[in-house]
Amino acid sequence: MSKRKGQYGFFDYAQQLDKIYQLDDFLLKLNALVDWEMFRTDLNKVRENKDPSNGGRPPFCVVLMFKILVLKKIYNLADEKTELQIRDRISFRAFLGLNFCDTVPDAQCKIIWRSGCSPNNSRDSNWNAFCSTVSTKNLNSKVFK
Numbered sequence: 001m002s003k004r005k006g007q008y009g010f011f012d013y014a015q016q017l018d019k020i021y022q023l024d025d026f027l028l029k030l031n032a033l034v035d036w037e038m039f040r041t042d043l044n045k046v047r048e049n050k051d052p053s054n055g056g057r058p059p060f061c062v063v064l065m066f067k068i069l070v071l072k073k074i075y076n077l078a079d080e081k082t083e084l085q086i087r088d089r090i091s092f093r094a095f096l097g098l099n100f101c102d103t104v105p106d107a108q109c110k111i112i113w114r115s116g117c118s119p120n121n122s123r124d125s126n127w128n129a130f131c132s133t134v135s136t137k138n139l140n141s142k143v144f145k
Contacts (some may be wrong), residue, residue, distance in 0.1 A: 001049055013090070014071060031094075037063065038129070065105065067095065079107035086098070086104050
């Protein structure tokens with residue numbers, strides 16, 4: 001095991017992310033080309049039925065949860081593996097807008113959120129809208145491999 005060569009620098013995170021994007025900039029391009037906020041209104045309908053008096057932690061942002069579903073689909077990940085990859089990969093965190101101090105939705109949270117989406121509701125319509133956006137931006141090869 002090698003010794004650490006000093007303290008972490010102020011720009012270490014940004015430099016690592018730049019190096020990652022030099023090797024594979026797909027998530028950077030995807031984030032820049034897709035207007036994620038256009039999905040928020042429909043995705044919020046998934047949460048409308050929830051009773052806030054049940055307590056518990058505040059729910060995660062619906063756009064964040066949708067982006068996690070996109071990552072799951074693109075990289076063919078199970079819920080547990082998705083959580084692991086989000087915790088482990090800087091590029092996933094950057095894509096989702098999460099810092100190291102932010103809470104990462106666990107596998108159970110993703111299962112509960114996804115189960116709140118029936119086949120005929122906003123998740124599918126948003127997925128279709130996402131797919132059409134991706135196809136117009138010529139990103140199909142990575143998303144639909």
